[in-house]
Amino acid sequence: MLAAEAAQLSSGWFLENVWLIALIPIVSFALIIAFGKHLPMKGSEIGLASMFASLVLATGTAIQWIQRTNSASGGEESLGMLQAFGRSMPRATEGEVQPFIEPVVHTWVWWSNGPLEFGIGSSASGLSVLLLWLVAFISLLVQVFSLDYVRGDRRYTHFFAAITLFSGGMLVMLMAPNMVQLILGWEIMGLCSFLLIGHWWEEEANSRAALKAFFTVRVGDVGLLVGTAIIFFGANAWAVDNLDSNGFDINAIQAWALSGEANSKFLLWGAIALFIACIGKSGQFPLHTWLPDAMAGPTPVSSLLHSSTMVVAGVFLVAQLYPVFWQAFDIGQGSLTFIAVIGAITIIIAALLAFVQDDIKKVLAYSTVSQLGYMMLGLGTGAWLPAVFHIFTHAFFKCCLFLCAGSVSHSGSHHSFDMKKDMGGLRKKMPITFTAWIISTLALTGIFPFAGFWSKDEIIDNVGNNGYTFLMWVGLGGAVLTAAYMTRATYLTFFGEPRGAAAGEHNGDEHSEEHEMEHISVGAHEPRSLGAAANAHGADDHDAHDDHHASDGPHESGPLLLIPIVILAFFALFAGLANPTPLASRFGEGIESMKKYVEPSSTPVAFEDVIATGPGESIMLVDGRVSASPNAEGAAGGEEGAGHSSGCGFDAPEPGTACFFPSVTHAEPSFNKILLSLGVVAAGYAVAIAFNIAFYGRKNKHLVGLTERSKVMRGGFLFLKNKYYLDALYENVIVRAVAHPIAKGTNWFNQNVLDATVNAAGEGARRTGVWVYDNIDQRIVDGAVDGSGWIAEETGHGLQSTQSGKVSQYGALLFGAAAVGAIVLVLVNVS
Amino acid sequence: MLAVNFLLLGAALFCIGVYGVIARRNAVMVLMSIELILNAVSLNFVAFALMSGAIDGQVFALYVIAVAAAEVGVGLAMVLMIYRNRKSIALDELSEMKG
Numbered sequence: 004m005l006a007a008e009a010a011q012l013s014s015g016w017f018l019e020n021v022w023l024i025a026l027i028p029i030v031s032f033a034l035i036i037a038f039g040k041h042l043p044m045k046g047s048e049i050g051l052a053s054m055f056a057s058l059v060l061a062t063g064t065a066i067q068w069i070q071r072t073n074s075a076s077g078g079e080e081s082l083g084m085l086q087a088f089g090r091s092m093p094r095a096t097e098g099e100v101q102p103f104i105e106p107v108v109h110t111w112v113w114w115s116n117g118p119l120e121f122g123i124g125s126s127a128s129g130l131s132v133l134l135l136w137l138v139a140f141i142s143l144l145v146q147v148f149s150l151d152y153v154r155g156d157r158r159y160t161h162f163f164a165a166i167t168l169f170s171g172g173m174l175v176m177l178m179a180p181n182m183v184q185l186i187l188g189w190e191i192m193g194l195c196s197f198l199l200i201g202h203w204w205e206e207e208a209n210s211r212a213a214l215k216a217f218f219t220v221r222v223g224d225v226g227l228l229v230g231t232a233i234i235f236f237g238a239n240a241w242a243v244d245n246l247d248s249n250g251f252d253i254n255a256i257q258a259w260a261l262s263g264e265a266n267s268k269f270l271l272w273g274a275i276a277l278f279i280a281c282i283g284k285s286g287q288f289p290l291h292t293w294l295p296d297a298m299a300g301p302t303p304v305s306s307l308l309h310s311s312t313m314v315v316a317g318v319f320l321v322a323q324l325y326p327v328f329w330q331a332f333d334i335g336q337g338s339l340t341f342i343a344v345i346g347a348i349t350i351i352i353a354a355l356l357a358f359v360q361d362d363i364k365k366v367l368a369y370s371t372v373s374q375l376g377y378m379m380l381g382l383g384t385g386a387w388l389p390a391v392f393h394i395f396t397h398a399f400f401k402c403c404l405f406l407c408a409g410s411v412s413h414s415g416s417h418h419s420f421d422m423k424k425d426m427g428g429l430r431k432k433m434p435i436t437f438t439a440w441i442i443s444t445l446a447l448t449g450i451f452p453f454a455g456f457w458s459k460d461e462i463i464d465n466v467g468n469n470g471y472t473f474l475m476w477v478g479l480g481g482a483v484l485t486a487a488y489m490t491r492a493t494y495l496t497f498f499g500e501p502r503g504a505a506a507g508e509h510n511g512d513e514h515s516e517e518h519e520m521e522h523i524s525v526g527a528h529e530p531r532s533l534g535a536a537a538n539a540h541g542a543d544d545h546d547a548h549d550d551h552h553a554s555d556g557p558h559e560s561g562p563l564l565l566i567p568i569v570i571l572a573f574f575a576l577f578a579g580l581a582n583p584t585p586l587a588s589r590f591g592e593g594i595e596s597m598k599k600y601v602e603p604s605s606t607p608v609a610f611e612d613v614i615a616t617g618p619g620e621s622i623m624l625v626d627g628r629v630s631a632s633p634n635a636e637g638a639a640g641g642e643e644g645a646g647h648s649s650g651c652g653f654d655a656p657e658p659g660t661a662c663f664f665p666s667v668t669h670a671e672p673s674f675n676k677i678l679l680s681l682g683v684v685a686a687g688y689a690v691a692i693a694f695n696i697a698f699y700g701r702k703n704k705h706l707v708g709l710t711e712r713s714k715v716m717r718g719g720f721l722f723l724k725n726k727y728y729l730d731a732l733y734e735n736v737i738v739r740a741v742a743h744p745i746a747k748g749t750n751w752f753n754q755n756v757l758d759a760t761v762n763a764a765g766e767g768a769r770r771t772g773v774w775v776y777d778n779i780d781q782r783i784v785d786g787a788v789d790g791s792g793w794i795a796e797e798t799g800h801g802l803q804s805t806q807s808g809k810v811s812q813y814g815a816l817l818f819g820a821a822a823v824g825a826i827v828l829v830l831v832n833v834s
Numbered sequence: 835m836l837a838v839n840f841l842l843l844g845a846a847l848f849c850i851g852v853y854g855v856i857a858r859r860n861a862v863m864v865l866m867s868i869e870l871i872l873n874a875v876s877l878n879f880v881a882f883a884l885m886s887g888a889i890d891g892q893v894f895a896l897y898v899i900a901v902a903a904a905e906v907g908v909g910l911a912m913v914l915m916i917y918r919n920r921k922s923i924a925l926d927e928l929s930e931m932k933g
Contacts, residue, residue: 808932810864810925814855 223283237269285317343383
């Protein structure tokens, strides 16, 4: 980068054309559907190629975003590739105001309604670039994994089509410059999750799980539509007046929320409605029930859905519209927020549920719900950066865990996911899967130096630092539970004696019986776990596997399954180094690349520097004229640590300027806190390991059967086993109480009022019809028709003799007629 | 020069043509008769154009000649096809147009 451009914000081809990242998978979806079946790899090559292309573009975009950020904060050094990945980037010197790096927006008018125009396009900000890269990366690895995992499936092509569109939907949402496009991507994902969860819809349980996921998310989606509408009506006037934009534009909404002129009622209700959407999409309490059932889909789908797409969408929405939530819930003032409470409840209840699951994927599903709770807790308490960072690290290790579970079921337990029946002792048979699983588990539980440690501890630390001491202890408690349930899952899967299919035997009857016995409302196992006996659907697609497994028992998976797992395990190990806050005091703040490149600056920007590229399109800053505003002292707030309460998000910005992000605080990492959380997690591990060995390994008499003997334990167990009776509440109480009376009332109204009206109208119409038929139709209309027919017939008979077919006769008639005509003409003209 | 001379010649040609169309059996003769009728009309056009001094009639005559040429081309082609099929071009034996 030339020194002359130092003050200029650099942009580039990749940043301008971010929209290609989402367009490629969506076009590929159409191509796979149209031509996939005729291709040698049944369409999977198109999916893989599109995800690879998206990944390349996303990587280019990330590098250019880093250059752009650097160019704003001095840009005195040239950029090499190594630096572009953010290891040794010198930070802007202390005290210097970090300018606001505006997103690179590129939009077209999609449709317009009166003066309102809706843009569609791309907006590349730090947050969206980070997640775009993440989604493209995870999607590519998951598709590679799927190549082998779903091989031979009867809907192989459709699987790849849907999973490609799924990633495309997430990418569309991430780059959305306005709420309309965000809703579009959000709904594409909802549709694809339905298609993928119900991929094996021949099993009734699977199609029910797909419907449940779809409808539960729809409940939340109502909140998204309502919230968008409320925010639009609140923000539109302000956005049109000040920014020449409109109330759908995300940047305008951010600026409006922080302008100090926002109507607090609009803000509050808009934020609540939007957060309900996030509850549905991100599986927060009390709408988390669809996530575990979503395990009915193929494992790669679970992996993708639970790591980087779909469930992260809700967290992303909160992070993207953070100023709205910040103002609406007074996050800056340290008040106990709706978001934080929901997040905290979710952490604990989901972690507890993970203890009573026998299905390895369901343990991971509840683990995901619990981790999403951490992200929401972080966002709800002002810890924006750690929450976003946790999205990043969580994607790697959770995706890795799911793929390990898939690998175990594929090669170790004969397509079963039941830890108690079909697993155990697999660590020697599947060493690579086992190693990756252990790394990811340690990352998930937040052990130093794995990825989860850097993000999760930061969340807990910041929650405490922002004054939420109780919620900090909830977070620590969640960490203990995480360590414990992951120990249980690890022990049951990889240690102890091999059982069932893991020991080489397999009989499908047991599985189906066990399904009957489990009185959980929706048994959302993979249909393949039903095995050979209940061969309802898998007769043609999995015969090959069955033979294969009967011969050699559990073994390590093939390279196509292992390569993605190993790559993800590598990232689970090292991704935390992207933002190692505790090391910042030793190595300088430049090491915190997330903080530098992803977190938006809270510097106010003057309106004159914000140009609109037309209504409906996003606002942009005049390139190269990023000016620090008059009240610079508040703007540098992000650096000041705890205790400051001025700047964006606290005071209204100076007239004529706008803020786009509140100045959040960052906790100073302290050695004691890290030691505390690590100690707590270690204690959780110790207790859990001891318990598991005693319970499952040695079958300790005092512990085994405790749930049968002790009433309290029995009650607690059943309470958890039935998932807090939430499903029963929804289906039996809410649906029955609300839907059934409505249905009955509607039926009565239909039978007695509507039908009577319709019958009376029908009878009247019938009588009128009869009269009309007798009088008008039969006499007048038919008479006219018959009469004209008769005339034509008689005329025809009369003229028949002239049609002789003789040319000379025709000629004579012609000239005769011409002569008659001429005579008439002469007579008329003469007289 | 009297217009009536031209008009009388035209009328005579027209009548000969009409007679030929109606009375002759040979298809080629019928076509030639049609030519006569057209030429009679063209003659009238040219005559009136000469009388009035306007050029429109002469232009129209040129058009009629062009159309007549095309018409004879099509007509002779049809006659040829009829001859190939029936080895005869006698029109009174034809009644294919009866319908």
